Amino acid sequence: MNMIIKSPILFHPHRPARKAFTLVELLLVLVVLGTLAAIVLPKFSGTSERARKTQAETQISTFKTALDMFETDNGYYPKGKSGLMDLIQQPRDAQSWHGPYLQNESGIPDDPWRHPYIYVCPGKHNPSSYDIISMGPDGREGTDDDITNWQNQKP
Numbered sequence: 001m002n003m004i005i006k007s008p009i010l011f012h013p014h015r016p017a018r019k020a021f022t023l024v025e026l027l028l029v030l031v032v033l034g035t036l037a038a039i040v041l042p043k044f045s046g047t048s049e050r051a052r053k054t055q056a057e058t059q060i061s062t063f064k065t066a067l068d069m070f071e072t073d074n075g076y077y078p079k080g081k082s083g084l085m086d087l088i089q090q091p092r093d094a095q096s097w098h099g100p101y102l103q104n105e106s107g108i109p110d111d112p113w114r115h116p117y118i119y120v121c122p123g124k125h126n127p128s129s130y131d132i133i134s135m136g137p138d139g140r141e142g143t144d145d146d147i148t149n150w151q152n153q154k155p
Contacts, residue, residue, distance in 0.1 A: 049137065052112035056134040056147045059109065063087075063117070063132055064149055066101035073098050077121045077130050084108045084119045111147075115139050125150040 066087045071077050073096045078086035085108060086094070087101040102108070110116055111134040118141060123131030125148070136145030 052137070053147060055112045056136075059111065059117070060132050060134065060147065060149050062102070063119075067130060069101050070097075070099070071129075078119075079121050082119075083121050083130070084117065111135070113137050113139060123150070 063084065067077055070087060074094050075096075078084070078091065087099060088104060088107065090097040090099060108117065113134075113136065115135045118133040118135070119130060120133075121130040123129055125131050130149075132149040133141060134147040135141050136143065136147055138145055
C-alpha cells in the first residue's frame with residue numbers, strides 16, 4: 001500500500017503556486033551581472049583598436065613588399081604622392097613594369113580608420129627610398145598615433 005503524504009508546509013491547497021521571481025532576486029542577478037561586466041569589459045575594450053593598428057601595420061608591410069618588387073623591376077621607386085597607384089596601373093615612364101604588384105581592382109585601400117595612406121618619395125625619413133604613413137585613429141599626420149614604415153613597430 002503506497003500512500004503519498006503531502007506535507008502541509010510544502011503544499012497547501014489554497015496557496016497559489018509561486019511562478020515569478022521576487023524583486024530582490026532580480027536585483028541580485030542584476031548586481032552579479034553588473035559586477036561581471038565591470039570586470040570583463042575593460043579587458044576587451046582595446047581589442048578593436050589593436051586589431052586596426054595591426055591591420056595598418058600589415059598593409060604597410062604589403063606596400064613595402066610591392067614597392068620593393070617595383071623597384072627591382074624598374075630601378076626606382078614610384079615618385080610623387082600618388083605613387084602607390086603605380087603598383088596597380090603601369091606608369092608611362094616604367095619600361096620594365098611587371099605588375100600589377102598589388103591585387104586590388106578598386107585602387108589603393110584606405111587605412112582601417114578610412115583615411116588614405118600617405119606615400120612620399122623620396123622620403124623625409126628615408127631619403128634613399130620612401131615614407132608610408134597611416135595617420136592613425138585621430139586622422140592627423142605627425143601625431144603619436146601615426147603608423148609608419150620607418151618606426152620600430154611596438155607590439
